[in-house]
Amino acid sequence: MNTSMDTFDILDEVVADMENDDNLLRIKRLLLYASRGEWAKNVDEVVCYGLRQLIEEVLVNVPDADTLKRSLAEQVRNLNSRPEYVESADSIIGTIGFLYPMREQILPKVVKQDTPPAPTPKPEFIPHPFDLRSEICRNASPLQVKILIFSTLYHPFSPRERDWSELNKYDLDDLLQALYQACNSAQEVKDKLYSTAQTSELAEDAQRTAGVIYQAMRSLFNT
Amino acid sequence: MTPRELLETYASGKRDFSGESLLAADMFGAELIGINFNKAELKRTNFTYAFLNKSSFNRANLSAAKLGGAILNQSSMMSANLSHADLHGASLQRVNLFTANMPQTNLMDANLTEADLRSVNLQSSNLRCAILRAVLMREERGYPNANMKNCDLRKADLRGGNFSGVDLSGSDLTGADLSEATLSRVDLQGCNLSHVNMRGTIFSEANMAGAILTNSDGDGANFTRANLDQADLSQCNFSRSNFSKAKLTGANMTYSVFYQALMVGADLSRARVLTSNLTQVSLVDAYLVRAVLDGSDLTEAVLTRAEITGTSMVDVILTGATMPDGKISA
Numbered sequence: 001m002n003t004s005m006d007t008f009d010i011l012d013e014v015v016a017d018m019e020n021d022d023n024l025l026r027i028k029r030l031l032l033y034a035s036r037g038e039w040a041k042n043v044d045e046v047v048c049y050g051l052r053q054l055i056e057e058v059l060v061n062v063p064d065a066d067t068l069k070r071s072l073a074e075q076v077r078n079l080n081s082r083p084e085y086v087e088s089a090d091s092i093i094g095t096i097g098f099l100y101p102m103r104e105q106i107l108p109k110v111v112k113q114d115t116p117p118a119p120t121p122k123p124e125f126i127p128h129p130f131d132l133r134s135e136i137c138r139n140a141s142p143l144q145v146k147i148l149i150f151s152t153l154y155h156p157f158s159p160r161e162r163d164w165s166e167l168n169k170y171d172l173d174d175l176l177q178a179l180y181q182a183c184n185s186a187q188e189v190k191d192k193l194y195s196t197a198q199t200s201e202l203a204e205d206a207q208r209t210a211g212v213i214y215q216a217m218r219s220l221f222n223t
Numbered sequence: 224m225t226p227r228e229l230l231e232t233y234a235s236g237k238r239d240f241s242g243e244s245l246l247a248a249d250m251f252g253a254e255l256i257g258i259n260f261n262k263a264e265l266k267r268t269n270f271t272y273a274f275l276n277k278s279s280f281n282r283a284n285l286s287a288a289k290l291g292g293a294i295l296n297q298s299s300m301m302s303a304n305l306s307h308a309d310l311h312g313a314s315l316q317r318v319n320l321f322t323a324n325m326p327q328t329n330l331m332d333a334n335l336t337e338a339d340l341r342s343v344n345l346q347s348s349n350l351r352c353a354i355l356r357a358v359l360m361r362e363e364r365g366y367p368n369a370n371m372k373n374c375d376l377r378k379a380d381l382r383g384g385n386f387s388g389v390d391l392s393g394s395d396l397t398g399a400d401l402s403e404a405t406l407s408r409v410d411l412q413g414c415n416l417s418h419v420n421m422r423g424t425i426f427s428e429a430n431m432a433g434a435i436l437t438n439s440d441g442d443g444a445n446f447t448r449a450n451l452d453q454a455d456l457s458q459c460n461f462s463r464s465n466f467s468k469a470k471l472t473g474a475n476m477t478y479s480v481f482y483q484a485l486m487v488g489a490d491l492s493r494a495r496v497l498t499s500n501l502t503q504v505s506l507v508d509a510y511l512v513r514a515v516l517d518g519s520d521l522t523e524a525v526l527t528r529a530e531i532t533g534t535s536m537v538d539v540i541l542t543g544a545t546m547p548d549g550k551i552s553a
Contacts, residue, residue, distance in 0.1 A: 142292070
């Protein structure tokens, strides 16, 4: 029997169960608090994180089920909607607490290494989208940025075209999020954008724009 | 003047083209940095992707002009006519648009960082995802207040801007970032302000009657003397915010957090404050007649001289609260 496969199945089951929980948002908030010690007030930020990522983070950062229980109980006491949060905390203890004995199988690399800690998985959405947009648009024409990303993700688009309806469906935030989700590393962002820029109508400008986007997005990836 | 003549004359060193006419000309991608187009007739002219930094368009007619992706940083466009212009994704950093007339313009994704937008008419414009960081839009004596009625400002970046006195009534600001912005005396009647980051935002004396603020984060925001009559403030975070002397009549404030908020002298009559966190809130001199506070937590709240006639307080937690008569609740 493959033990590591079984533990992965258990983690999958826990994630699947919790995804259907009515208190999903509260659960995510509590998990974020347990692993990072900060209470997330922005709902959008909480939604951004994947449940699996948060559970793994808790297993990395909180040493045992008792510590997790104490930390959650303390935070829940200070909260509004207390009954819902008590229920959410119970749900976390009842599932993730149970994963602690299998922690080494679930997170072999992290637990076996004393130092250094594993890199945090990439969040599902860009963590500070307003800052990213502002940084990119400070150094490039926002429309050129949009057209380059749109051409990279969907199909080549020329600013000379008459029909802009397809491009107008997306705002810059939508396109940056889509590009971020389509890439697993900063290098991938760079390769994709430069490849599109080279075949663009205004290649020189497009390559400069690609550089601005890549520079700003580089820090979003761990590698 | 034809586009070719213009480009040749510009290349020879001339910069003053004030009063010239280039009606519907194609100037796509043209490099015309520092050009003077004051009072020029540029209706329907295509300046898409053009480089127009540090240029002057004062009193120019740019109605229905195409300026998508154009670079207009540090240009002066005072009193210009930009009605129905297309400025999609244009770069307008530190541009001076004082008293410009630009209703129904397309400014989607445009960057207006630090622009001067005093007394601008932007009614019914598209500013979705636009950057309006640190803009100057406050009222100016002797000039009408800026008009941003019925604008699309979804996901717009308004951080740190001064919008005092602006008419934003009927606008959609869903998902916008208003943190540290000043919106004193702003008309936000009927606006959609849901999922907005309004941390540290100043809304003093703003008219927010009927506005929807659901799921917003207003930690430390200032709503002093604001009119929030019938507004929806449910599922929000207003910890440490200031609602002193605000009108919250009939407002929906359920499932929200008002931890350590100041509501001194606020009018909460007929407000619905169900299952909310009002711990350590100051309700001194507040008017709570016929308000519904059922299921809320008022631990250590201060209700000195508050009027609670007909206030529904079923299952309310009042541990350590100072009641209207000055007594501490057990």
